[in-house]
Amino acid sequence: MDAFAARSSARLFLAAVPDAGTAERIHQVAGVLKRAHHFDGKLITPKRLHISLFALSGLPDGQLCAAWEAAMDVRAEPFEVSFDRSVSFRGRPDNRPFVLIGEKGLRGLKSFRQMLGAAMMRRGLRRLASTNFTPHVTLLYDPRGVDEYPIEPIGWTMKEFVLIRSFNGHEHLVRWPLWV
DSSP states (O other): OGGGOOOTTSEEEEEEOOOHHHHHHHHHHHHHHHHHHTOOSOBOOGGGOOEEEEEOTTOOHHHHHHHHHHHHHOOOOOEEEEEEEEEEOOOBTTBEEEEEEOSGGGHHHHHHHHHHHHHHHHTTOHHHHTSOOOOOEEEEEESSOOOOEEEEEEEEEEOEEEEEEESSSEEEEEEEEOOO
C-alpha cells in the first residue's frame, strides 16, 4: 500500500501507457503536427505520454485501497489501442490540450475501462466509476486550437495498465498485467 503514498501536490491516476517504441513514434508525429499547425507549446516527452483511465488524487486512504483492490480484480486479455485523428480540446483559453483521438481503434479500451469501472463500483467507488471518458493522448498544450485532423493510425497492444504518480515527472508505482 506504500505505493499510494504521495505528496499532497502530486497527482495519482490509473493509465494506459504506450510501449517505448510507440511513445517515440507518437512523439515524432506530435512534432510534425506541431510544425504543421504552427503551435508554440512544448511537446509532452515520450515517457509522459499516456491515456488517463481514472483520477485517484485526493481520495481518502480507504478509497485508495478500494481502487487498488478493484485494479487487482480486473481480468482482460491484451488488446489493440489505435488513434487516427488529432484535435484541440477546449481547455483553458491560453492552454488548450492538443490530443490524439480515435473511434474504432479505441473500442477495446472503452470496454476495458467499463470493466475497471464496474470493479470500482463493486468496491464502493460509484462516484469515481461514473465519470465520463474520452480516450486521448495529450501531445502538447497551446493557446491556439485546431479542428479535427486525420493522421496515419498509430497504436500499440495494451498489455498492462499502471498507477502513475505525477510530480515533477511521471513515476509508475504499480503495473497490473492484462491476462485472463
